[in-house]
Each structure stands twice: as structure tokens, then as C-alpha cells.
Amino acid sequence: MVFKNIICPVCGGSCDDVQVNLDTKNRTIDVQNACKMGNAKFQEVVSSHRILKPTIRENGKVKDVSWEEALEMSADILVNARRPLFFLGSETSCEAQEVGLHIAEYLGAPADSNATICHGPTVMGIQESGMVGATAGQAKNRADMIVYWGVNALESMPRHMSKYGVFPRGYWTKRGRFDRTMVTVDPRVTPTAVASDMHLQLNPSSDYELLSAMFTILNGKEPHPSVEEITGIPISVMKQTVEMMKESNFVAIYVGLGVSSSYGKHRNIEIALNFVKEMNNYTKCNIGALRGHCNVAGFNQLASYLYGYPFGLDFMKGYPRYNPGETTTVDLLREKDVDAAFIMSADLVNHIPADCAKYLADIPMICLDIAPCPSTTAADVVLPGVIDAMECDGTFYRLDNVPVYFEPFTESPFSETKSNEDTLKQLFAKIKAKKEA
Amino acid sequence: MQALLNTGSTINEGRLAKGGNKYSEDYTKECAVCWMCAEDFTSLGCPEKVSVTSRDGKHTVAVRSKVTEAMRSGQVFIPRSIWANVVVEPDTFSTGSPRYKGAPVSVEPTDEEVLGAEEIVLTLYMGGE
Amino acid sequence: MADVILKPIGNFDLTVEAEVVTPDNFAGKTADEIGKVLVWQGPAEYPLTDFFTVEGNGGSSAEDTTIIVDGEIPRVKRIGQQMTAGKVIIKGSAGMHVGSAMEGGEIIVEGDADSWVGMEMKGGSILIKGNTKDHLGCAYRGSWKGMTGGRITVEGDAVSQVGGGLSGGEIIINGNVKHFCGIRISSGLIVVKGNAFRTVGAEMTGGTIVVGGNIERFTPGFELVDIESDLKFNDIECPGEYNKFTGDYAIPQKGKGTLYVSCDNNECL
Structure with a gap:
């Protein structure tokens, strides 16, 4: 029998469009629309190791x-x-x-x-400074700049990019991927970084310094030059990124464990949240965490x-x-x-x-x-x-x-x-x- | 070699973990792997397997090595799994979250056997019970 | 002056919360009565004598009472919490939250102290002769105001978030610190005689921080304004030449703090 609109119980994406064909006689299950991880979990219903x-x-x-x-x-x-x-x-x-x-x-x-x-430090950061957030649908329909900070969305939430983040055609982003600029901040060249328009390959555990320097730039000041060596990112690139954000109509920042788990933890999130608040003086900007479990x-x-x-x-x-x-x-x-x-x-x-x-x-x-x-x-x-x-x-x-x-x-x-x-x-x-x- | 250990998900790690296959050969092949750049791999003498040791020297785990362009010199990556967590530091800097990203470790060539997830639990955590 | 001597006898398999161990609480009590004071271990309360032997009666008032813990108590938390007067001497290492929200009196820890020493402290003094961990004199979770008065001295090292949200009082660290020393402070003074790893004075809007050693990773939002030598803050002396920075310009708040960094140990700045 075929069942439609099943919620996937794997990652925080909670995809709500999964289609399942369960054959109880032969104990098989066929799953449509789910990602690799989702499909694997649906197989648990009939698996031999349950x-x-x-x-x-x-x-x-x-x-x-x-x-x-x-x-x-x-x-x-x-x-x-x-x-x-x-x-x-x-x-x-x-x-x-x-x-x-x-x-x-x-x-x-x-x-x-x-x-x-997991995202405990994110939650602690929110407690310290409050959060400018939005539902996934808002970002889908409006965001023309997407920042994946410390998150490898393609592998940890495989359908995020196609369902909410980068590819879907939204009301104000009718051309899908072509209407969006995608930036990834990650010390590793992840598949997400490869798929982006810009990759800031920062040194591990230097997220706070990078955010702090970008915030300083946003406030119209010059960050201390030592930050280039600390983060591995030239100040000119930081300036360009801040400028890109200011010129966008709607910036959606997604943070992952790269921000909340590397040292700095809740302080990384706290300054990111403050940065987003300030960015709203120039354009719409919001931040959200890609939560790993459903x-x-x-x-x-x-x-x-x-x-x-x-x-x-x-x-x-x-x-x-x-x-x-x-x-x-x-x-x-x-x-x-x-x-x-x-x-x-x-x-x-x-x-x-x-x-x-x-x-x-x-x-x-x-x-x-x-x-x-x-x-x-x-x-x-x-x-x-x-x-x-x-x-x-x-x-x-x-x-x-x-x-x-x-x-x-x-x-x-x-x-x-x-x-x-x-x-x-x-x-x-x-x-x-x-x-x- | 001293390095900073990064851990995180890979799509196949997710597929195998969510599918309840943590005790499969595939899971060990996917997760008991230390990613590094070619330069570091060569300086270690191109070993097939490496042992990764935590900063305090208390915990060591043997994993296979993998060369990739995704990493920079001095940085290694092990997919989020029991092997990585053997060497992750338990200190949380008063946040509850241990150092999954950026824990200093040492990486050396080894001939030791790469254990499966179940063997790690039984030998390392349960004292060979 | 009346001395109450507590000698640890064990049973610390689970940590113990002993916020009742203060001169305020012990004043006017006999040794017997003190032994019956209840402390928490897990979800149950037990008399103090389950964990310590008690010798000596409390003084007539908190000022007259000295509590001496004669041994190591790394698993006993909250000693001296909210005390207003008197003296506590811990002859070994202490658990978390020593002198939390303390208002007056004196605490001396001869060994190490765990995290959260003097959280949101209002007055009095704390001396840690060993090392301590995180959140020394810091604000509680979500609060923006940390310590407002008094003095904390650490002869060894501290780790992270020293003096977070400091809005008064003084913190002196003779050893080193790691991350986020003086985060978001708005007033008061922090002196670190050793080295700091990173993010010193992040988000500060007032107050003063002095680092006598080396800062490995300097906070980006600071601006050099001057060079000063031989600093003096009342009885605290910091000899040598210092670069004077103001900041943190990474946050939009108007107020800015002052960060002095030793010239000799930070040539790259």
C-alpha cells in the first residue's frame, strides 16, 4: 500500500513529502523522495537486525x-x-x-x-543575546544570499539545499539557484564548499575572530591586521563578504557544529547573533541552526x-x-x-x-x-x-x-x-x- | 605528527548509522578513517593505517588513512563515530559540549588492527567483558 | 575569634552541595548544632557529620567566625556562597562555586578551585593559591552583569571566561588565562600577569584589562591609542611599557574599554 506525505524521522529537516510503499507480505519497503539517510531509516521497519x-x-x-x-x-x-x-x-x-x-x-x-x-552552545548563545530567526519557508521565498557557516549541509542535512536553502524556486527567488549567492565558511573543502560561489577556508577554531573582524568592518572600523594570520582570511575578503551581505535583499545564515562545537562555542554563536542583529540595519538578515537529529x-x-x-x-x-x-x-x-x-x-x-x-x-x-x-x-x-x-x-x-x-x-x-x-x-x-x- | 582533529558527518556515515548498521563492515570502512592531505601522508611515510592519540596520551585508536584534497596540512578529519570519540577531549569548557572540533592529537603510522565498533565497546569501554 | 574546623571524612562518591557552610550560618551555633546542618547530595539531604568531623563552636557573629576546612574537598560545591562576613580557609582544593554571590568577608583556598569562583560577587575577597578553571567572577548564564565589587586573586592559572560581564571590583591572575578573559566587561579591573591565548576583552564596553605576558591571538576589534609605562591602580602595580588599546569596536555599543598589553612580550602588535 502507498502512503503519501509521511514525515521523515531522521534529521532536523523533518521532510514532509516522503512517499512509502510498504509490502507487509514480502516485508519490503519502497521509499520515494527521502535522502540516503532517510531511506536507510525507513528500511528499519522491515530490517532483520531490529x-x-x-x-x-x-x-x-x-x-x-x-x-x-x-x-x-x-x-x-x-x-x-x-x-x-x-x-x-x-x-x-x-x-x-x-x-x-x-x-x-x-x-x-x-x-x-x-x-x-550538539547545538547546546547555540542554545546558550541565543540565551545570551536573543535571535533574529525565520522559518525555513521565509528563507526559501526571500533569501538571495545563503551562508553555510561551519556546516556541511550536503552531507548532514542532504535535502536542505534543495528544499529550503539554495535550489528551490521561491516567490521572490523565481530562478532558484541563479537568484542566490551561496557562501560557505569551513576549514575543510566539503562538498557544500565545492558547490558554493565563495568558500572562506578559515583556520580551525578561529570563527570568533572572523566574526569579530567582520563585525568591526560593519561598524566602519578597520580590524587589527593580526586577524589575517589568525583566521587565514584576508581582510579584503572579509570586507567583500560584508559588502555582499549589505547589498543582498535577504541574507539567511545557517550555522552548524563548526561554529558551536569548536572552541568559542556559545561565544561564537553570541557574536554571530549580534552581527545578524546589526546587519538588519542594512538589510534583512536572519540566522538558524541546522539541527542534526529530527x-x-x-x-x-x-x-x-x-x-x-x-x-x-x-x-x-x-x-x-x-x-x-x-x-x-x-x-x-x-x-x-x-x-x-x-x-x-x-x-x-x-x-x-x-x-x-x-x-x-x-x-x-x-x-x-x-x-x-x-x-x-x-x-x-x-x-x-x-x-x-x-x-x-x-x-x-x-x-x-x-x-x-x-x-x-x-x-x-x-x-x-x-x-x-x-x-x-x-x-x-x-x-x-x-x-x- | 601533531594535528588538529576535526570530526563531523559524512553522508554514508549518516546512512549507515540511521539504518542501524553500526556493527557492519561498511560502517568501519566509512568511519574508522583518518583523512589527511597528501603532504602529511607522505611525511608519515604513506602508512595504510595510523594510530591517533589524544593530547593527554590516555587514549589511542587505530584507523585507516585516507588522502584527500579536502584537508590542509596539520589538520585531520575522522567521521563522527566511536573511533573519533575515543580521542575527543572530554573537557567541555563549561558548556556541556566536548571538543569535537579542533582537539589536538598526534598521528603516527601503526600496524595495529582496526577494531569494529562493537569490539571498541567491549575492549576499550567494558574492559574486555 | 572562634574557629570551626571541618575535617573531611569521605563519602564524596556523588558531589555535595554545601551552600550552608558560611560564617553567617555557623555563627551562634555549637559544634554539635553545626554537625546537624543539612547539605545536599543528589536529591537527598544529609547532616554535615556524614562528610566532616566538626570541631569548635561558631562565634557570636559572622565576623567572629572562621571556618577551616582541613583537607581536600574537590567534590564539595558552593562553600561560602552568599557569605557577608567572617573567614573561610580551605586547606586543600575546593569544588565549584566557591564564594558564589559573596558579599563580604574573606575566603582563602590553598589548593585549586573549580569553576565559577565568586560568581556575581559583590564584596569581600577571595584568594586562590592554586589554579582555577572557568567563569571566575563571571556573570550567571544569560546575565550581563558579573562581579560588581570585591577582589579575587589567583596565584596560579585560570582557564576561560575570567571576569565575564565584570562591572566592578578587581581580578588579579598571577598565572595565565586561555579564552575570553574579560568578555563583555563594562567596568572594573582585570590584571593578568602571565599569558593569554585569545579573545582578551572581547565585547568590552568599559573597564580596564592589563595583560603582562603574551597574547597569542589578539582580538580584532581593538585600536592602538597610546603607549604608557609603569601602570598603577591603587595598590596594584604593573611595571614596564604597555601598548594602550581601546575597544571592542566589534560591537556597536558606544562605551569602550581599555586594554593594556605588555610591549616587551608582544612585539608583533
Whole structure:
């Protein structure tokens, strides 16, 4: 059967035009419009390596158990821990994340999400200086200058350029690519840089100096000449770039981890945001982050409106507190300041530094995921995941913080649970029963 | 050789990770790779495999080498994956985000075997369990 | 003067938050009462005696009370938070947030101190004899005003964001700093006797920064105005010749700060 307008649950692009032909008899799936990454994820519905049975590790050996036993053991781990870490990953719905946040609050535990090892500094930068943003559609229809700063859009969000950024024909950009100037700022010659009209190949971790110098130029002053050696970009090129921006009708800047993860972190974003604000004295200019995972923006929105902080929340004292560097996943694990972990829809072990991964493997860990990965290998309890946007409905937030409601085209393969939200609610009930007993 | 390590996504890394194939041979081939420029590759003696070591010398990982024009001398790139993260510094400068970009590392030729993702978890993180 | 001696006895598997350990809180309490004061570890509160032995009673007032921590407490946070008078001496290393939002009195850390020492401090003095990490005397997340008064002295090194948003008071670092020293300061004084890595005085709109060593990567938005020698700020002396810069012109705000950079150690400037 063919299903149209399916939301893709892979990257922050949340493409909403995917067409799926699912053959339940032969267990095959044909996917149209999705990119390489999207297609790979849709194949998970029929894949042979899908995790279908809960497992636990007993005396170093992994064995299959019933859902009831797995949930029971998970609840035991979380109730007996003094300070369990909740890592509520982004490849699931806001609804599931919300239940996770409530469990963390109930247990007085820290709760975090993928933003902490991704665009966390971007969110911190926004907190420092506010943001001139726009929805993806605005940029598509109006932007005639696109800047990809520290992001390799072609490989991290493959359809961004064709759907929102560079190629689509918008209302005021009728000739598509020909109506747009594309600039990439990256220390590496990425495929995105190759496809651009201009590539500023700056030295690694010199984004702040480059932005600061361009800001100085915008303010009508001459930057200190040492900046050429620091960034590897001639001042004349900086001037040209600022001039190009001023002469454009609408500049859309997209930042990636190159800005927020290289050192400078939130300060890089902060000055970029201030630069954009000032640029609006000359022309329309906005900035947005290319978010890597489908619902990484969702957790930030959800946690902000429920508890006031976008990520790295700590409920230790009964009320939410937030201090990146103290209450964030990597720091808590590095400082060994948690004694158990619940990881949902994220492969944390794969993506954190060795010292942290090692400690995570040491402490009791529960992992909810759909396929075998380093986190499920190191976990003590593995709960099978339901694939959002394919097997259950829910909400994602797109890269531009627009909520997208998705509906499934098939159903959960498990009789015990309808969705990750359902699994977490069952777990929460067990935790409450144990705690209040 | 001292170098600055950059990590990030590649399209095939994304395809394999999102498709749940982290324990496949293809994933190791795509991600356990250190990109460098021809000049650095030659100065290392054109090794097939290199070991990348973190600044504090605590962590080392063996990966295949790849020559590309995308890199400048003194800079190396490993696709975002468990191999890269073995040597990424855990210090976050009070931001929660470790140094995925621009961590200083040393790169040397090696004959060590390139481990799969699962072997890394089992041997490096779980103490050979 | 009454001394309360706290000797750490362990149980620091999870970090402890001890914002109650201040002379203000201990004044008028006996050793027994002090031992019953509750501190946080994870989501539960435990008496101080679970972690320390307590010797000596508190003084009649905060001024009369000296707290001596006799040992290493790198996993105890928030000692001396919001204290207004008296003295705290930590004979080893201290955890995060030492003297956070402190209003008066004196803190001496004989070892290293973790991040966030003297966050938004209003008065008093802090001396760190070892090294410290990030956000020394800095503003809280999202706030634009950091320390407003008092003095912090670090005999070793600090790392990043020293004195972020400083709007009064003095910070003296005898060692080196790394990134964003004096970011967005609007008043006050920061003296770094050693080297700085990059972005010194970024976004500053007032105040003074002196760097006696070398700046590896100079902030682009600064303009050379003068050369001055043998600087003196009250009791703080900075001998030698200094290039005087104003900035940061990278931001549109009208006010500009002053950045002195040693001539001898920065020939390329």
C-alpha cells in the first residue's frame, strides 16, 4: 500500500513529502523522495537486525526476557540509584520526552538531551543575546544570499539545499539557484564548499575572530591586521563578504557544529547573533541552526516551556536548575556524578568521549533503541524502541522550531507497547509504585 | 605528527548509522578513517593505517588513512563515530559540549588492527567483558 | 575569634552541595548544632557529620567566625556562597562555586578551585593559591552583569571566561588565562600577569584589562591609542611599557574599554 506525505524521522529537516510503499507480505519497503539517510531509516521497519525482544545482562551474559521483567528491572535500577541520569534522545517524539522529563523530576534526577553534545552552545548563545530567526519557508521565498557557516549541509542535512536553502524556486527567488549567492565558511573543502560561489577556508577554531573582524568592518572600523594570520582570511575578503551581505535583499545564515562545537562555542554563536542583529540595519538578515537529529529542537522547546531551561536540567533540589558544564551529560559522566543512566533513542556511548563512555558502561544503564549499537551493547537492560513517524503518531520540532505532527503508516510490532511514550508511561507507573510502596 | 582533529558527518556515515548498521563492515570502512592531505601522508611515510592519540596520551585508536584534497596540512578529519570519540577531549569548557572540533592529537603510522565498533565497546569501554 | 574546623571524612562518591557552610550560618551555633546542618547530595539531604568531623563552636557573629576546612574537598560545591562576613580557609582544593554571590568577608583556598569562583560577587575577597578553571567572577548564564565589587586573586592559572560581564571590583591572575578573559566587561579591573591565548576583552564596553605576558591571538576589534609605562591602580602595580588599546569596536555599543598589553612580550602588535 502507498502512503503519501509521511514525515521523515531522521534529521532536523523533518521532510514532509516522503512517499512509502510498504509490502507487509514480502516485508519490503519502497521509499520515494527521502535522502540516503532517510531511506536507510525507513528500511528499519522491515530490517532483520531490529531489536524485537527486551534483554537484560545477568552476570555478564545477555538474555531475552519478557517486557514485564525488563520494565521491572529498569524501574529497580532507577529507584535504587541515588542520582540516575536521564538522557532523552531526540529520535523520538516530544510526547515520549515529556514523560521522561516528568520521571526525572519525580526522582530528582538530571535530564538532558542530544543538544548537550550538539547545538547546546547555540542554545546558550541565543540565551545570551536573543535571535533574529525565520522559518525555513521565509528563507526559501526571500533569501538571495545563503551562508553555510561551519556546516556541511550536503552531507548532514542532504535535502536542505534543495528544499529550503539554495535550489528551490521561491516567490521572490523565481530562478532558484541563479537568484542566490551561496557562501560557505569551513576549514575543510566539503562538498557544500565545492558547490558554493565563495568558500572562506578559515583556520580551525578561529570563527570568533572572523566574526569579530567582520563585525568591526560593519561598524566602519578597520580590524587589527593580526586577524589575517589568525583566521587565514584576508581582510579584503572579509570586507567583500560584508559588502555582499549589505547589498543582498535577504541574507539567511545557517550555522552548524563548526561554529558551536569548536572552541568559542556559545561565544561564537553570541557574536554571530549580534552581527545578524546589526546587519538588519542594512538589510534583512536572519540566522538558524541546522539541527542534526529530527527532534533535537523539540527537547529544547519542551524543556524550556515545561521547566524554563532548554537542556542540562537538574531536578536534584526538587526544582529545575541549569548550568552547562555542571549539569550536562558529558560533565556529569566525566566527574562520575551520576550512578545509573536511562538512555532513550540516542546512541550515547558512540558519541561521547572515551572517559565518559567508559564510566557509562560501568554504571547500571537502561537503553531504549531500535537497532544494535554501542549503547545497547554496553547496556544492562535493553528495551526495544518503536519508530516514531512510522509506527506511531506524535510531534517533532523542525530545525526552525516549527512543530510538525506526524502520523504512522504501520503499527508498533509489539503487543506490549504502542509507542515509546507508552513504554515510558508504563515505566513511570512502575517507578511510582516502587517509590510509594 | 601533531594535528588538529576535526570530526563531523559524512553522508554514508549518516546512512549507515540511521539504518542501524553500526556493527557492519561498511560502517568501519566509512568511519574508522583518518583523512589527511597528501603532504602529511607522505611525511608519515604513506602508512595504510595510523594510530591517533589524544593530547593527554590516555587514549589511542587505530584507523585507516585516507588522502584527500579536502584537508590542509596539520589538520585531520575522522567521521563522527566511536573511533573519533575515543580521542575527543572530554573537557567541555563549561558548556556541556566536548571538543569535537579542533582537539589536538598526534598521528603516527601503526600496524595495529582496526577494531569494529562493537569490539571498541567491549575492549576499550567494558574492559574486555 | 572562634574557629570551626571541618575535617573531611569521605563519602564524596556523588558531589555535595554545601551552600550552608558560611560564617553567617555557623555563627551562634555549637559544634554539635553545626554537625546537624543539612547539605545536599543528589536529591537527598544529609547532616554535615556524614562528610566532616566538626570541631569548635561558631562565634557570636559572622565576623567572629572562621571556618577551616582541613583537607581536600574537590567534590564539595558552593562553600561560602552568599557569605557577608567572617573567614573561610580551605586547606586543600575546593569544588565549584566557591564564594558564589559573596558579599563580604574573606575566603582563602590553598589548593585549586573549580569553576565559577565568586560568581556575581559583590564584596569581600577571595584568594586562590592554586589554579582555577572557568567563569571566575563571571556573570550567571544569560546575565550581563558579573562581579560588581570585591577582589579575587589567583596565584596560579585560570582557564576561560575570567571576569565575564565584570562591572566592578578587581581580578588579579598571577598565572595565565586561555579564552575570553574579560568578555563583555563594562567596568572594573582585570590584571593578568602571565599569558593569554585569545579573545582578551572581547565585547568590552568599559573597564580596564592589563595583560603582562603574551597574547597569542589578539582580538580584532581593538585600536592602538597610546603607549604608557609603569601602570598603577591603587595598590596594584604593573611595571614596564604597555601598548594602550581601546575597544571592542566589534560591537556597536558606544562605551569602550581599555586594554593594556605588555610591549616587551608582544612585539608583533
